[in-house]
Amino acid sequence: MVKIKLPDRNVLEYSRRVRPLDIAADIGPRLAKATIAAVADGQLLGADTLLPSEGEIEFRLLTKKDPEALDVMRHSCAHVMARAVMRLFDGVQLAFGPTVDNGFYYDFYCEHPLSDADFPKIEAEMARIVKEDGPFERIEEPREKAIQLCTELGQTLKVEHIQEGLADQETVSFYRQGEFLDLCRGPHVPSAGAIGAFKLLSVAGAYWKGDASKQQLQRLYGTAWFDKKDLEEHLQRLEEAKRRDHRVLGKQLELFLIDPEVGSGLVLWLPKGATIRRELEGFIYGELIKRGYQPVYTPTIGRVHLYETSGHYPYYADSQFPPIEMSDGDRYLLRPMNCPHHIRIYQSKPRSYRDLPLRIAELGLVHRFEQSGEISGMTRVRGFTQDDAHIFCTEDQVADEFRGCLDMTQFVLSTLGLNDYRVRLSFRDPKSDKYVGDPANWDKAEAALESVCRDLGLPNLEIEVGEAAFYGPKADFVASDCIGREWQLGTVQLDYNLPGPERFNLEYIGPDNQPHRPVMIHRAPFGSLERFTGMLIEHFAGAFPLWLAPEQARVVVVSQKFEEYARRVEQTLREAGLRVSGDYRPEKIGAKIRDAQLALVPYMLVIGGREQENGTVALRDRIDGDLGALAVQEVIEKLKAEIAERKTRQAN
């Protein structure tokens, strides 16, 4: 006798082994038809999986309305896609076909190089399979039989996987759908007809089991939804992301440039982008100073010996620009990080516990030779400016310093309208021996970091054991932009390595008049100005809030007759510290407004006969439109107030 406990607290009892589908049918025929899969004691099952005949089971049926069902359906859709590809092309070797956020992919080897030109054909074949509505049948086989089966099917990757990846399994499961048989854990939808609207999105390379030394495969990405409407909304979201792409907007709005003649992954900030950056820098420095950081400036190169001491050279030799060899044999490295320079500042004189915490900050330009395939726009580059600072403090000060870093990050992100972010705490794996420093210090530090995060009531706090750097625990900031995409921004890292005797051997004199070792905190809460600006471009879709806008206001004249007065107005605003330009072309007013609108200028100052006569301007808001006539001084005050407040209005 098995007791099936349903979510509505009803309990069904069976004396035989039943399938979720049988249970659904006992509840009602409509439910049976709608059932996609089930969850039994937290485990996702196919609708035709036999349940045990004994015990109690917390049981839940999944229909289209349940998010887990969508995942099951996408997995089935991946199978249908693979089946379609096998029907269309010869010699297909199946690898893996899992689901991912919003979709799925399938990796396979196929001699025919797939391109998006093949998509309509594959989609048509998939549609045919869905229409045929063939059932997904689960088959369990002992390992030996399964290996034989896959060998017969010529699926050598699957054979390898059973032999290596599934070596500990007694039996393995297959799913059959017509002529298509695939090694798969499942579950799947009952039949292909349950698959809703789908679309293939892209094709890319992938390696067998993610290992670059192994076989290169082709990966087909697709998305699937129960409703056509959901699919369309998803495709629209992808379009929206494309429209906001900082690489496109950066070119369109003349914010930055990447020139092959200068080098791949090296950003040239154009005047408008540089203006945004200067505002951000001013804002960040202002906060740092308020919070007791001291600015320093240090060079972008240093002697290789310095990086040998830090241990980063030659460990990261592959991802650094090679050293510069001098005629006297000295060698210099383009710095890949700022910490060694800051450490030398710490070491420039004896330090007392009274000096701690010492916080030194620099927007430090560093260079790393990222792999060519890794480079993208402003977000993955070879030269970037970290909003870096190093805090040298005592063990006891770690928690407060960490709290300060979180607090500053929170403040700056919220100023930019990024209120949705999470912190990922990475701790060591106590079983591993790859970590440096005293385990007792680690325990203390990890507990301190966690309690700070709990105190601050951070939502979505995650703790990842085994993800810490070898030299200390760290916290990473992941912010969501206004369309819900996540950006890994910066990091706060405790460091027991660089201050240690093997490295720089840092000291301070304690109250006991004895030398002690400080703890070092590396923190770059926004990562880099390049990456952060790239993210902001996408977050605001190029329409920056007034305080950041490269062009804050544009004077537009109704006719050239009013140019003289308008130029005086423009100059008055400029002298008041506003970034203003004037459009005096012999164009119609509608055209000038349209151009300013498309250039995402926050305010337009429309000037015609009436304004000239009254000494006013007609203010036009990019978002709200015509605000009517105002005295020039009123406009200046209004804009300056909005700037001082660092107000963010609707992102787009």
Place this chain on the structure above:
RNA sequence: GCUGCUGUAGCUCAGUCGGUAGAGCGCGUCCUUGGUAAGGACGAGGUCAUGGGUCCGAAUCCCAUCAGCAGCUCCA
């Protein structure tokens, strides 16, 4: 770095079977002087990414290099 795709005017892109280069926007000049998202006319702009090759002839076909895009792998 690997796999696939792409590279044509400042920008977005078209260019058939290999026969010697096109559009829209932008830009310039002139006309128009206007009231809140496109006034009109004319004009200038290209070593078809770079370097080789095949061919009577290459933007077009082949190879290499560089760069970009989608992924994969890596990331102090």
